Amino acid sequence: MMLSRIADSIFWIGRYMERADNTARILDVNYHMLLEQPPDTYKLRWDPLITITGERKRFYQKYDEASARTAFEFLGFSEDNPNSISQCIILARENARAIRDRISRELWEDINALYHKINKLRDAGEEDLALFCDAVKKGGHRFHGVCNATLPRDEGWHFLQTGCALERAEMTARILDVHYHQLLEGSEILNEARSHAWMAVLKSVAAYEFYKRQYTHIEPEKVAELMLLDSRHPRSVRFNLGIVQSSLYAISGSVPGTYGNEAERLTGRAHERLTYDSIDEIFSGGLHNYLQDLQETCRTIGAHVAETYLHYAVTA
């Protein structure tokens, strides 16, 4: 038995932690890649980052230009950006605090410690970007480790999994979408730089080593194939929708191959497509549309999870 409010908080702990982690990865990889590039590519390569996080409008209200400094400030710890890393961690911690009696003591202490650590770094300058991102990424790994080692596999666990996986699926789709767009349109980019950029994309989803073992050259289609359709990599969209699907089944008791609510139906359909679509088919139909559709599906699944379990109406 689980209170809807508790399930809601657990779900959002998963989402916020994952959002913080992904944002740190994108920021970190980009920064390091650009250290090796001529300075005039700066603007071009910081701008997409802002787009990935879906906060373009808010960013350009505050800053004239996307640079390492402004992007770090905005995505790292700005209080004006509700999706900045430190805001995500604050919200994850608030949710954890609200349900600390329902999670393990270890998990609460871990999230709380991460908050204090990030809080100390909040006035960090550009030169501390790597340190900051590293703390967040390690915090993300610790978070998953502590969850894995201390949480019972009850309904709460499955809401956490749903939150994490849904966020990660959407993030991976968005990273791919934005970079693909930029890299194809920005024809002035040198081939060599382009290949560097794809490498950075792979690194931001921790898939570079895995890619290199399977493919020889960096090719956009192959990168997309891995990030979208791979059945084994823990950051691919297919992998994560698979987790969402099995967690939703565990919560409702639905049998695989059926669905008990709209969230399950949409997840099942999206997962099926990612299992049987080939990357050639996806490209010929237009990658951008495919990715837009996927992101929209992720958002709709989230809304249906909330409607089914978290915020349903009670008629007295």
Add this chain to the structure above:
Amino acid sequence: MSTAAQTHTGNQLLFSGYDPGSFYDELIAPNGLPRPCAAAMYDNLSNMPLDVFDERRKLADLSYLVQGITFTVYSDGRGTERLFPFDLVPRIIPRSEWDVIERGLAQRVKAINLYLQDIYGPQRVIKDKIIPRNLVYSCKHFRREMVGLNVPRNIYVHISGIDLVRDSRTGQYLVLEDNARSPSGISYVLENRLVMRRTFPRVFELAEVLPVDHYPAELVEILRSISPRPSDRPVIVLLTPGLYNSAYFEHCFLAQEMGIELVEGRDLVVVDDCVYMKTIHGLTRVDVIYRRVDDDFLDPLAFRADSLVGVPGLMNAYRAGNIALANAVGTGVADDKAIYAYVPKFIKYYLGEDPILHNVDTYLCSEPDQLSYVLEHLPELVVKAVGESGGYGMLMGPSSDKKTIEAFREKLIADPRNYIAQPVVPLSRCPAFDPAIGAMSPRHVDLRPYCLFNGEDVRIVPGGLTRVALQRGSLVVNSSQGGGSKDTWVLRSDE
């Protein structure tokens, strides 16, 4: 790093130069040597170099921070979280002293419960002229809705926290006030012990300290026993006002320790006079609510309509006997500070016994002759508002300037029923570490034991919360006034 000065302070002994002074000291006898109960602790701590002690002190602080046992100060706009200061020197109570305290508290809690049962029932205590009707009915926390209502197993105060102080002049414990609504602080008792055991494992080995960690198990047993539905597994919840309540940590802690659901008002709904909680799979019936929400905010339909933390219809469900509440509604009519003056009479009246623990002398400003005495002696007295707690609405005569006293005088004259006055009790002291001088220094303390009443017996975890006024000379132990806490040890024997 090792400058001469640091080496010197590193070797300084913690108790060197400690002077217990003219107040009663809980641990150190007037000759400067430890009392028998404190001998083992003293031997261990007095030989500990300052730098080792300081290191452990920082570790202890860190563990509170990591666990998030903090309270939030909103005044600076950033919502800074502060630690409730914890002093590492334990307050030690010899067994024979504790036995007296325990019997005295049990007696008091039983009498308070019988009084509540009487007041919301036949009101014999009024008819027999033990207490004036006016005084009872004018209590801010008297609840008309409770009159004639039977509560499960006749228990009104399942949980109470009775504040005790030791009078330095006589060495006797006195009751300073009763808290019969929802006293907080027990989580600090349990956490302090945990931290203490981790910080000074060796000291624990030597001193035989009675355990405290069975409190949640005893409380949940009582909650189970008042369920209105006969069932092996009644659904019990703890109702909290939410995340931003200053005792939120405690609510979480207790819910977790008892293995019960922590709920907010918005998680509950009343349908056909039954209480349900909203779960991911629909509504689940609730049997018992350990509520940490004040009466006023419990049910916007019955009490304050602007309450956002309550449950609409809860009082109807309570009156219908479909839900049990702990503590019962209306227990504030027992811990009103004017009613407090009558508790010794209740003990005599209901139990036929002489009070084991005495009250502090109390002047009721509602009585004209007592009021005129109070008005003449304001600079020597402590004046308290009767319905408040936590050190609010208080005048500390001896430490207040003329202007404050005069302003208070007007309030007193305007609404005498709202105030009582007491002489200033010279509270006992206990050594506490003073970081400013890097050594122990005596500080005033009080004691709040937590009493559980199961309808027959009163169970008290040995010790309770010792609050300490960390500022030199201060008699105010409230956390908002720079107070801290200590681990409280009751020893298996006297030494």
